Amino acid sequence: xxxxxxxxxxxxxxxxxxxxxxxxxxxxxxxxxxxxxxxxxxxxxxxxxxxxxxxxxxxxxxxxxxxxxxxxxxxxxxxxxxxxxxxxxxxxxxxxxxxxxxxxxxxxxxxxxxxxxxxxxxxxxxxxxxxxxxxxxxxxxxxxxxxxxxxxxxxxxxxxxxxx
Amino acid sequence: xxxxxxxxxxxxxxxxxxxxxxxxxxxxxxxxxxxxxxxxxxxxxxxxxxxxxxxxxxxxxxxxxxxxxxxxxxxxxxxxxxxxxxxxxxxxxxxxxxxxxxxxxxxxxxxxxxxxxxxxxxxxxxxxxxxxxxxxxxxxxxxxxxxxxxxxxxxxxxxxxxxxxxxxxxxxxxxxxxxxxxxxxxxxxxxxxxxxxxxxxxxxxxxxxxxxxxxxxxxxxxxxxxxxxxxxxxxxxxxxxxxxxxxxxxxxxxxxxxxxxxxxxxxxxxxxxxxxxxxxxxxxxxxxxxxxxxxxxxxxxxxxxxxxxxxxxxxxxxxxxxxxxxxxxxxxxxxxxxxxxxxxxxxxxxxxxxxxxxxxxxxxxxxxxxxxxxxxxxxxxxxxxxxxxxxxxxxxxxxxxxxxxxxxxxxxxxxxxxxxxxxxxxxxxxxxxxxxxxxxxxxxxxxxxxxxxxxxxxxxxxxxxxxxxxxxxxxxxxxxxxxxxxxxxxxxxxxxxxxxxxxxxxxxxxxxxxxxxxxxxxxxxxxxxxxxxxxxxxxxxxxxxxxxxxxxxxxxxxxxxxxxxxxxxxxxxxxxxxxxxxxxxxxxxxxxxx
Numbered sequence: 001x002x003x004x005x006x007x008x009x010x011x012x013x014x015x016x017x018x019x020x021x022x023x024x025x026x027x028x029x030x031x032x033x034x035x036x037x038x039x040x041x042x043x044x045x046x047x048x049x050x051x052x053x054x055x056x057x058x059x060x061x062x063x064x065x066x067x068x069x070x071x072x073x074x075x076x077x078x079x080x081x082x083x084x085x086x087x088x089x090x091x092x093x094x095x096x097x098x099x100x101x102x103x104x105x106x107x108x109x110x111x112x113x114x115x116x117x118x119x120x121x122x123x124x125x126x127x128x129x130x131x132x133x134x135x136x137x138x139x140x141x142x143x144x145x146x147x148x149x150x151x152x153x154x155x156x157x158x159x160x161x162x163x164x
Numbered sequence: 165x166x167x168x169x170x171x172x173x174x175x176x177x178x179x180x181x182x183x184x185x186x187x188x189x190x191x192x193x194x195x196x197x198x199x200x201x202x203x204x205x206x207x208x209x210x211x212x213x214x215x216x217x218x219x220x221x222x223x224x225x226x227x228x229x230x231x232x233x234x235x236x237x238x239x240x241x242x243x244x245x246x247x248x249x250x251x252x253x254x255x256x257x258x259x260x261x262x263x264x265x266x267x268x269x270x271x272x273x274x275x276x277x278x279x280x281x282x283x284x285x286x287x288x289x290x291x292x293x294x295x296x297x298x299x300x301x302x303x304x305x306x307x308x309x310x311x312x313x314x315x316x317x318x319x320x321x322x323x324x325x326x327x328x329x330x331x332x333x334x335x336x337x338x339x340x341x342x343x344x345x346x347x348x349x350x351x352x353x354x355x356x357x358x359x360x361x362x363x364x365x366x367x368x369x370x371x372x373x374x375x376x377x378x379x380x381x382x383x384x385x386x387x388x389x390x391x392x393x394x395x396x397x398x399x400x401x402x403x404x405x406x407x408x409x410x411x412x413x414x415x416x417x418x419x420x421x422x423x424x425x426x427x428x429x430x431x432x433x434x435x436x437x438x439x440x441x442x443x444x445x446x447x448x449x450x451x452x453x454x455x456x457x458x459x460x461x462x463x464x465x466x467x468x469x470x471x472x473x474x475x476x477x478x479x480x481x482x483x484x485x486x487x488x489x490x491x492x493x494x495x496x497x498x499x500x501x502x503x504x505x506x507x508x509x510x511x512x513x514x515x516x517x518x519x520x521x522x523x524x525x526x527x528x529x530x531x532x533x534x535x536x537x538x539x540x541x542x543x544x545x546x547x548x549x550x551x552x553x554x555x556x557x558x559x560x561x562x563x564x565x566x567x568x569x570x571x572x573x574x575x576x577x578x579x580x581x582x583x584x585x586x587x588x589x590x591x592x593x594x595x596x597x598x599x600x601x602x603x604x605x606x607x608x609x610x611x612x613x614x615x616x617x618x619x620x621x622x623x624x625x626x627x628x629x630x631x632x633x634x635x636x637x638x639x640x641x642x643x644x645x646x647x648x649x650x651x652x653x654x655x656x657x658x659x660x661x662x663x664x665x666x667x668x669x670x671x672x673x674x675x676x677x678x679x680x681x682x683x684x685x686x687x688x689x690x691x692x693x694x695x696x697x698x699x700x701x702x703x704x705x706x707x708x709x710x711x712x713x714x715x716x717x718x719x720x721x722x723x724x725x726x727x728x729x730x731x732x733x734x735x736x737x738x739x740x741x742x743x744x745x746x747x748x749x750x751x752x753x754x755x756x757x758x
Contacts, residue, residue, distance in 0.1 A: 021451055022449035023429075024430055052448075061434060061608075062432035062433050063433035080601060081510070081595075081599070085510075085595075086511070093735070094735065116605075118390075120242065123511075135243060141735045141736060142737050142741075
């Protein structure tokens with residue numbers, strides 16, 4: 001927790017502890033710690049002298065700010081039309097079936113979180129998914145199974161996060 | 165076979181082999197080998213620059229490459245469409261090949277891919293900041309407004325409101341403190357034109373905003389950019405810093421008494437923040453929920469101060485209108501829609517990507533001349549324009565000239581220029597359901613008709629797609645669409661029913677087939693289709709049975725196989741792996757009883 005408080009100080013300095021930068025502060029915290037815990041939300045409210053309800057309302061509104069723990073791997077699927085037209089629904093179902101969870105959920109073992117993302121601009125290779133930020137295009141039902149299997153079979157997680 | 169990109173690599177340079185090897189490996193790794201062709205050339209530039217390569221059709225020229233650079237080029241440029249500025253050739257540029265379509269006229273995209281976005285001198289060399297200089301030293305704000313009026317420029321982010329009017333309202337609004345805002349939160353599916361401009365020509369947008377600030381009397385501007393575009397954000401920040409260093413932003417710009425500075429604000433993933441009032445809430449650090457209009461942003465915007473908000477493409481047009489004159493801009497386009505517009509073509513066409521054409525070209529020209537026609541030479545079915553709030557335009561309007569008025573007439577919108585092409589294999593009911601899933605998910609929840617109504621419409625559409633459609637569902641959808649559009653505050657709710665209404669209007673027979681015959685004519689909706697093995701064609705190779713994830717396929721080796729429809733989950737793997745195309749999809753349907 002102390003680690004997180006130090007991070008909070010760093011992030012607040014980045015934005016000059018400006019309450020107007022609340023969205024960015026929360027997004028940075030979420031990205032750097034995986035999610036913004038209840039304690040962290042309270043600390044943000046105290047440090048910026050904002051009502052806790054306001055901080056929570058903002059944190060829960062934006063999809064890039066998570067208020068719940070996320071899995072070790074995050075799978076995102078493009079939710080936009082070009083990917084859908086290219087066969088996105090099959091990929092969508094394959095992801096839900098293979099991981100046994102719905103979009104927006106995390107597997108009980110804390111391994112996988114399944115999310116949607118808005119257009120990544122890679123429409124020529126749709127349907128597109130990302131795993132821990134690494135992009136995979138031209139997905140099919142079969143490729144989802146193969147790809148997730150590869151991640152599961154590898155103890156290190158296998159990803160280099162190539163799409164920073 | 166047409167390739168999406170052709171790469172020429174200089175094979176004679178020392179180390180070229182390792183670079184080419186790395187390039188090819190990465191291309192195979194991402195399965196781009198069918199889309200990208202690599203060819204060897206002896207040398208590429210006027211003077212040798214180490215290992216070089218040029219990527220066509222854009223003509224991007226990379227120099228001094230290492231194998232690591234080559235891998236990065238595949239990941240960034242080829243896969244994600246983000247050219248890597250730091251690896252590009254800086255000097256006398258080779259003339260890039262124009263895209264195959266001669267219909268294109270580049271105004272907004274004129275510098276993209278041709279200048280180094282990380283170097284302000286490149287922009288200045290192509291008359292950059294010339295318009296700002298002209299405005300500050302030779303023109304009154306009224307003259308600028310006159311020029312804009314003559315140009316006929318309209319907002320490029322959606323509704324197409326005349327830009328000069330918007331600026332006039334903000335100029336005339338009383339108040340000492342005013343703001344200029346750039347909406348870079350484009351969220352149309354497949355529409356990434358703003359990202360391309362921000363990453364390729366950021367100074368054009370900065371210059372356009374500075375001119376707007378001069379006209380309305382603002383000293384401070386905000387860029388609101390999606391956090392999904394990290395490269396656009398870093399490019400923009402660098403450009404702003406360079407403009408400050410050159411005295412083109414900050415106090416007393418170009419020695420005049422005009423002062424203006426810019427700040428970048430990032431979103432955090434909320435589609436509704438593309439709506440102007442929601443965007444301003446987000447800049448202020450709150451939930452991005454729209455507010456009631458009036459008051460309009462021009463009188464009470466950011467922090468309740470008069471504000472002018474336009475999108476990236478609108479601002480990017482302004483400097484050229486000032487330099488070349490309103491008449492020049494107005495010479496392109498149709499009677500009421502002037503100039504050019506960028507479109508992101510996606511979906512079932514041979515060539516996808518970003519284009520810029522004069523308004524008034526027909527849908528047919530965009531799909532067939534620019535887009536190269538439908539993938540696999542299938543039949544065109546519809547094009548969906550304007551993002552999730554737009555409608556589906558059917559084949560009978562192929563020769564419709566594309567402008568704001570015409571798109572509205574056929575039940576769609578311009579939006580920011582999304583252009584998703586659909587072929588005969590697309591189920592229009594499924595498409596309507598898909599867009600409703602999107603808007604239902606993105607509804608901010610403020611207005612009950614939008615929050616609850618989109619969910620109810622989605623439930624009906626899901627029932628129809630899954631074979632539970634009832635007589636009267638179409639009429640129920642139409643009635644709800646009307647109420648949601650009328651009773652929602654912002655464009656998201658008002659436009660949410662458009663995909664449903666336009667598909668009912670143009671493809672009612674497909675809805676009826678789903679509801680009354682429990683049949684999906686495009687053979688897409690899973691509960692209404694069956695996979696069937698043709699016993700005559702099947703060679704009994706057992707491949708389908710071995711790959712079936714639910715063991716729904718039975719049969720002995722070398723004998724015809726059979727799929728049990730009660731077990732089958734319709735994943736389609738068997739059809740993909742069958743070596744003799746023996747598996748087909750059928751949707752025979754059954755007439756509803758009673």
